[in-house]
Amino acid sequence: xxxxxxxxxxxxxxxxxxxxxxxxxxxxxxxxxxxxxxxxxxxxxxxxxxxxxxxxxxxxxxxxxxxxxxxxxxxxxxxxxxxxxxxxxxxxxxxxxxxxxxxxxxxxxxxxxxxxxxxxxxxxxxxxxxxxxxxxxxxxxxxxxxxxxxxxxxxxxxxxxxxxxxxxxxxxxxxxxxxxxxxxxxxxxxxxxxxxxxxxxxxxxxxxxxxxxxxxxxxxxxxxxxxxxxxxxxxxxxxxxxxxxxxxxxxxxxxxxxxxxxxxxxxxxxxxxxxxxxxxxxxxxxxxxxxxxxxxx
Numbered sequence: 001x002x003x004x005x006x007x008x009x010x011x012x013x014x015x016x017x018x019x020x021x022x023x024x025x026x027x028x029x030x031x032x033x034x035x036x037x038x039x040x041x042x043x044x045x046x047x048x049x050x051x052x053x054x055x056x057x058x059x060x061x062x063x064x065x066x067x068x069x070x071x072x073x074x075x076x077x078x079x080x081x082x083x084x085x086x087x088x089x090x091x092x093x094x095x096x097x098x099x100x101x102x103x104x105x106x107x108x109x110x111x112x113x114x115x116x117x118x119x120x121x122x123x124x125x126x127x128x129x130x131x132x133x134x135x136x137x138x139x140x141x142x143x144x145x146x147x148x149x150x151x152x153x154x155x156x157x158x159x160x161x162x163x164x165x166x167x168x169x170x171x172x173x174x175x176x177x178x179x180x181x182x183x184x185x186x187x188x189x190x191x192x193x194x195x196x197x198x199x200x201x202x203x204x205x206x207x208x209x210x211x212x213x214x215x216x217x218x219x220x221x222x223x224x225x226x227x228x229x230x231x232x233x234x235x236x237x238x239x240x241x242x243x244x245x246x247x248x249x250x251x252x253x254x255x256x257x258x259x260x261x262x263x264x265x266x267x268x269x270x271x272x273x274x275x276x277x278x279x280x281x282x283x284x285x286x287x288x289x290x291x292x293x294x295x296x297x
Contacts, residue, residue, distance in 0.1 A: 024086070103154050151296075169284045170287070172288045229244075
């Protein structure tokens with residue numbers, strides 16, 4: 001079988017250009033012929049003289065071929081291939097060409113609202129307690145918002161880092177899209193790996209994930225409280241002897257009461273001036289993000 005490339009069509013309307021709100025797009029049409037009735041669209045569209053996905057538009061270095069459409073224009077012999085170009089998704093050029101793994105890493109931003117438990121007054125910094133100095137039965141909550149960076153990239157095989165980075169927090173200072181983020185504030189989540197795809201004979205997987213940014217970090221910092229306290233005077237090192245916490249009536253408390261940093265029942269005078277203690281626990285894996293996750297430096 002022989003497929004003959006006849007060149008780019010010069011008919012009226014065969015070549016178009018458009019600029020829509022700063023996004024440029026183009027179409028070009030090419031004519032081909034075959035001498036074999038068994039040739040199909042895939043055979044025609046794979047001709048070496050045609051553009052390939054990711055190739056540069058001849059008149060716009062920032063526009064790249066995004067689609068190829070193959071039409072049987074003269075049964076069964078004549079064929080038309082339409083190439084569509086766009087600068088909306090710029091493809092990075094690498095030393096080896098325009099493989100799918102060389103596509104630009106795409107980053108988009110959004111916000112995500114959620115309800116969070118609040119334990120301190122934002123003005124005074126003091127714990128939120130009732131007038132007796134005890135935590136409320138139902139901890140108060142407030143509306144809060146995460147800033148979320150959604151990142152998309154292509155990989156020739158499923159990347160090994162997915163086994164360890166899901167729900168991990170950055171142990172290093174990082175930058176995403178020019179935004180500087182301190183260590184401990186970013187958590188990787190919502191990992192998604194699409195179906196295997198093929199472009200110009202190359203298999204690849206589209207991978208996407210979110211980086212959630214929390215201004216207060218991702219540690220667990222509960223108000224120190226409980227039903228028991230360490231025995232006083234403090235026991236010898238290695239001892240873990242505890243006694244019940246007592247209320248003002250000298251009876252065992254029925255609700256948790258605040259403790260100080262040493263595990264002793266907090267003597268609350270005026271709740272507005274009392275310094276309360278909070279735990280400090282790392283509950284997510286800590287890993288270096290910069291250079292290990294696409295789009296993160």
